[in-house]
Amino acid sequence: MTGIxxxxxxxxxxxASRGIGAVVATRLAEAGAKVGVNYHASPxxxxxxxDSINKSGxxxxxCGGDVSQEEAAExxxxxxxxxxxxxxxxxxxxGINKDQLLIRMKPEDFDSVINVNLRGAFLCTRYVMTHLxxxxxxxxINMSSVVGLSGNPGQANYAAAKAGLVGLTxxxxxxxxxxxxxxxxxxxxxxxxxxxxxxxxxxxxxxLAKIPMGRFGTPADVAEAVIFLCSDGASYIxxxxxxxxxxxxx
Ligand code: NAP
Numbered sequence: 001m002t003g004i005x006x007x008x009x010x011x012x013x014x015x016a017s018r019g020i021g022a023v024v025a026t027r028l029a030e031a032g033a034k035v036g037v038n039y040h041a042s043p044x045x046x047x048x049x050x051d052s053i054n055k056s057g058x059x060x061x062x063c064g065g066d067v068s069q070e071e072a073a074e075x076x077x078x079x080x081x082x083x084x085x086x087x088x089x090x091x092x093x094x095g096i097n098k099d100q101l102l103i104r105m106k107p108e109d110f111d112s113v114i115n116v117n118l119r120g121a122f123l124c125t126r127y128v129m130t131h132l133x134x135x136x137x138x139x140x141i142n143m144s145s146v147v148g149l150s151g152n153p154g155q156a157n158y159a160a161a162k163a164g165l166v167g168l169t170x171x172x173x174x175x176x177x178x179x180x181x182x183x184x185x186x187x188x189x190x191x192x193x194x195x196x197x198x199x200x201x202x203x204x205x206x207x208l209a210k211i212p213m214g215r216f217g218t219p220a221d222v223a224e225a226v227i228f229l230c231s232d233g234a235s236y237i238x239x240x241x242x243x244x245x246x247x248x249x250x
Contacts, residue, residue: 189245
């Protein structure tokens with residue numbers, strides 16, 4: 001637990017109904033930020049995250065919408081600003097995977113993975129940016145993956161989306177650096193959420209053997225990096241990709 005204070009900041013976490021996003025939202029609230037909890041298909045789970053933050057003395061707002069759709073993404077940002085009066089931090093975390101070997105991959109499964117992981121981050125960034133530029137401060141963090149850096153068989157769509165996020169991060173970081181808005185990406189390795197729990201046990205053992213630290217990461221490992229990149233201490237860090245993988249692709 002870090003002593004970073006984000007009181008007075010407003011943060012939107014996309015895809016915060018479970019997994020990494022839920023823990024990131026909770027951790028941001030613990031650090032003092034007011035938090036928007038975005039979801040698409042799981043309103044009940046997202047409400048549990050919001051209620052838990054509010055019960056613990058934090059301030060959370062349920063903010064649904066499919067980030068891959070232009071109108072929905074714009075409306076999520078609008079609702080945040082209407083509700084909190086401001087926004088400082090955007091965590092583009094919403095993501096899906098539809099794994100299949102390339103020769104069997106349906107074009108629609110390529111498109112949907114690109115649309116949620118990459119287009120969703122573009123749209124939310126697009127609609128929040130005018131606000132951040134005007135206030136001359138802000139933080140954007142894109143949830144990429146080690147798979148976007150190294151590739152992975154069966155994940156051509158997901159790897160392309162996550163590599164795309166690296167390009168998006170670096171291009172936008174350069175565009176808005178003079179306005180003191182930082183844009184960075186995190187590249188987690190294997191983190192214990194449903195995405196990893198769905199991997200068959202024998203495959204999990206093979207993956208573990210390739211992780212120098214000998215364990216999967218936790219959502220909290222990712223959340224601590226988010227908190228640091230949102231802090232004042234990280235104000236000169238932009239356009240970077242921070243790998244959180246127990247040394248896997250070191
Ligand atoms: P997860 O448990 O499957 O959660 C995904 C979240 O994204 C859910 O809250 C889901 O909410 C939301 N979501 C999906 N489609 C959405 C849409 N169209 N609009 C808004 N929200 C949407 O995944 P996770 O493991 O926590 O992963 C979170 C992020 O980290 C993803 O971007 C993932 O690619 C990345 N990542 C994960 C790992 C890992 O090992 N777990 C490693 C590297 C990177 P609803 O159910 O409400 O739609």
